[in-house]
Amino acid sequence: MINEGTFKALVVEKNDGQLVATMKQLTVEDLPREDVLIQVDYSTLNYKEGLGFANRNKIFRIFPIVPGVDLAGTVVESKSPNFKPGDQVILNGWSVGERYWGGYAQMARIKSDFLIPLPKGMDTKKAMSIGTAGYTAMLLTMSLEEAGVKPDSGPVIVTGAAGGVGSNAVAILAKLGYEVTALTKVGQEFTHDFLRQIGAREFAGGKEWLQMPAPLETQKWAGAVDTVGSMVLARIISEMKYAGCVSACGLAGGFDLSITVMPFILRGVSLRGVDSVWCPNPRRIAAWDRLVTDIPDAALDRINKVIKLDEVPQYAKEILAGNVTGHIVVDVNA
Known part of the structure; x- marks a missing residue:
């Protein structure tokens, strides 16, 4: 021993x-x-x-x-x-x-x-293949579901999609039937084949993601998972459809957020923060129980x-x- x-x-x-x-x-x-x-x-x-x-x-x-x-x-x-x-x-x-x-x-x-x-039905290697990244992605998905975002609500965008949390979110949402758009950095187009294999249907990117958006942009997304923050999160919020929800957990692009109240009061958009560190055990266990089946082993x-x-x-x-x-x-x- x-x-x-x-x-x-x-x-x-x-x-x-x-x-x-x-x-x-x-x-x-x-x-x-x-x-x-x-x-x-x-x-x-x-x-x-x-x-x-x-x-x-x-x-x-x-x-x-x-x-x-x-x-x-x-x-x-x-x-x-x-x-x-x-x-x-x-x-x-x-x-x-x-x-x-x-x-x-x-x-x-x-x-x-x-x-x-x-959880029953999971070994320790699968548990760490999921890890904090997959567990956080499950919490983000649960947050969208609780906000009323359903697979037939419309496209859902995942930012930082090639990263740990992002890729797990793509796989989980796709498994549940959501139409997933993956946002990756300029120059990371080489990740698109990988993301397509785990469930992404469409891809977003371009120089506009490096620029501050107008208070209200064209409505595109029924839901969003954001791991980036800063200007990316600001643009996501400005592009949300009526009653859409952004579930946010990360600040890889910065912790600042310059937005107006207009998406919230004119489109009924919601922004829900997700924390994985201090999440109470009952919700933590519920997320892990779902991960036994809600993320494909192939992904x-x-x-x-x-x-x-x-x-x-x-x-x-x-x-x-x-x-x-x-x-x-x-x-x-x-």
Whole structure:
């Protein structure tokens, strides 16, 4: 058993203001004193970790830290009545990998309040193929549904469609019967074949997406999933159809938003924010239960790339530079 000796972990330390990521051999005694010990199978790499490794946005709040906002694995020891050895569990969010040690290690000690059971019909690799990106995409989809956006309402646009959250949203919405338009950056037209394979019907792009829109543009979208923010989100809102809804979760393009109230009061448009980090467990579990069936395995195979733990810093640079298509799974035991 790994916990009887040493195990590998990717540890980030801060030296003279610079972040240093090092592969280390740790023991269970090096882990935080939380109530559930987990043997980790897989984690993920997301845009947030890209920011963290680049020492931007103060993602990593404690040092040393084992990053990784996700993990899936098996309980080895538990002081919680809610989990017992042998249980398979998932972790997403709760500032794990930021304020608490996360999933980039073969063993992890996690607060039991942060864990949910692995859904029936899903293994740990599929769980991390979905990861925070797919779980967030499911929350975004649920938000659109609750706003009354249905498959027959009209086209739905997904921004940042080639990224982790975006590609999962494309696959989920397409599986549910929505007519999906994918928005990608200028110069990322090479991703269109990939996006078409996972369900995108149409594509949007062009220089207008780099410009501020008029308060009201031509009505195009019944719904939208936005991972970008800033001018892209402003344009999406200005182009919404009457009673349309934008479900927003990201700020890859910036956290500013310059708009007028006109789309809201003249077209009845709604803007719904989606948070995956602090989402209450009942809604979190509901999203994961739907992910057993509402995202096609074939799409996950196309969306995901599996990397080794020691490759994380390299790929973190690539994901921040926009050079990664889809989603990255981290096999901590490879």
